[in-house]
Amino acid sequence: MLDYFSHSRLQSYKKCPAQFYIRYIEGVRKPDEGIEAFLGKRIHETLEHLYSRQLATEFPPSLDTVLASFSDLWKSNWHSRIAIVNRFMGVRDYFRLGESMLARFYRIHFPFDQPVIATEERLEFSLDDSGNYLMVGILDRVDRLNGKGIVIHDYKTGKRALTQQAADKDEQLALYQLGWELTREPAESFQLVWHFLQPGFVVHSTRTSDELTRLKKKIICNIDQIRDHVEGKKPFMPHETKLCYWCYYWEECPAKQGSNPVMKHV
Numbered sequence: 403m404l405d406y407f408s409h410s411r412l413q414s415y416k417k418c419p420a421q422f423y424i425r426y427i428e429g430v431r432k433p434d435e436g437i438e439a440f441l442g443k444r445i446h447e448t449l450e451h452l453y454s455r456q457l458a459t460e461f462p463p464s465l466d467t468v469l470a471s472f473s474d475l476w477k478s479n480w481h482s483r484i485a486i487v488n489r490f491m492g493v494r495d496y497f498r499l500g501e502s503m504l505a506r507f508y509r510i511h512f513p514f515d516q517p518v519i520a521t522e523e524r525l526e527f528s529l530d531d532s533g534n535y536l537m538v539g540i541l542d543r544v545d546r547l548n549g550k551g552i553v554i555h556d557y558k559t560g561k562r563a564l565t566q567q568a569a570d571k572d573e574q575l576a577l578y579q580l581g582w583e584l585t586r587e588p589a590e591s592f593q594l595v596w597h598f599l600q601p602g603f604v605v606h607s608t609r610t611s612d613e614l615t616r617l618k619k620k621i622i623c624n625i626d627q628i629r630d631h632v633e634g635k636k637p638f639m640p641h642e643t644k645l646c647y648w649c650y651y652w653e654e655c656p657a658k659q660g661s662n663p664v665m666k667h668v
């Protein structure tokens with residue numbers, strides 16, 4: 403189960419060791435899905451289609467085509483285990499929210515002539531030469547800037563955006579830069595770009611090579627801690643926060659009883 407790590411696996415351990423244990427060590431998988439996660443996936447797929455089509459044809463699709471693609475993806479992926487926590491929002495509200503995020507993205511980025519070289523690019527890389535610290539990451543979009551620079555884009559569909567200060571310390575895209583440097587052709591420069599689609603703004607950041615070296619050491623240390631924890635057979639303690647409302651593992655969680663009462667399937 404721990405043959406490789408990813409940013410989300412490391413975050414899961416940090417946020418709630420019990421959830422990490424249930425999901426990644428015991429391997430419990432649930433069919434349940436919060437509607438926010440469902441919406442996020444459909445937005446990512448729609449933008450991937452948009453840029454793949456653009457790469458293939460060089461003609462920008464109309465907004466109607468983009469929204470029809472979103473609607474098709476929404477309908478074809480819908481399933482009976484989607485749940486809503488927010489009692490002030492219904493399915494239709496989330497669908498409209500998705501349309502409004504895409505319409506704004508469309509207005510800002512039309513005619514989609516950004517120098518895109520990849521979408522949903524999967525990177526697998528080792529943080530050291532031993533091969534014991536394998537990482538996996540999926541990059542939402544990669545552009546090539548002025549022929550020699552690389553821009554790594556990430557789409558976020560949640561309500562909150564990172565401040566500049568938080569983006570400058572964020573580990574996810576910095577890890578992706580590390581992965582690109584380790585597995586792809588060299589680049590003269592890198593930019594990290596977050597698109598916060600719901601609040602509607604973009605944040606840029608860069609990393610120095612010293613910062614990346616420090617990050618690499620930190621992640622190796624985090625992975626060692628997790629492996630020591632597993633091998634030491636110490637309990638993985640639950641960390642209860644309001645995020646528990648979006649957790650599907652109440653039945654397995656030592657801090658909870660029964661199933662999540664807030665998550666209502668629609």
Ligand code: SF4
Nearest residue numbers: 418640641646649655
């Ligand atoms: S319900 Fe809360 S404490 Fe329990 S596993 Fe999930 S996130 Fe952790």
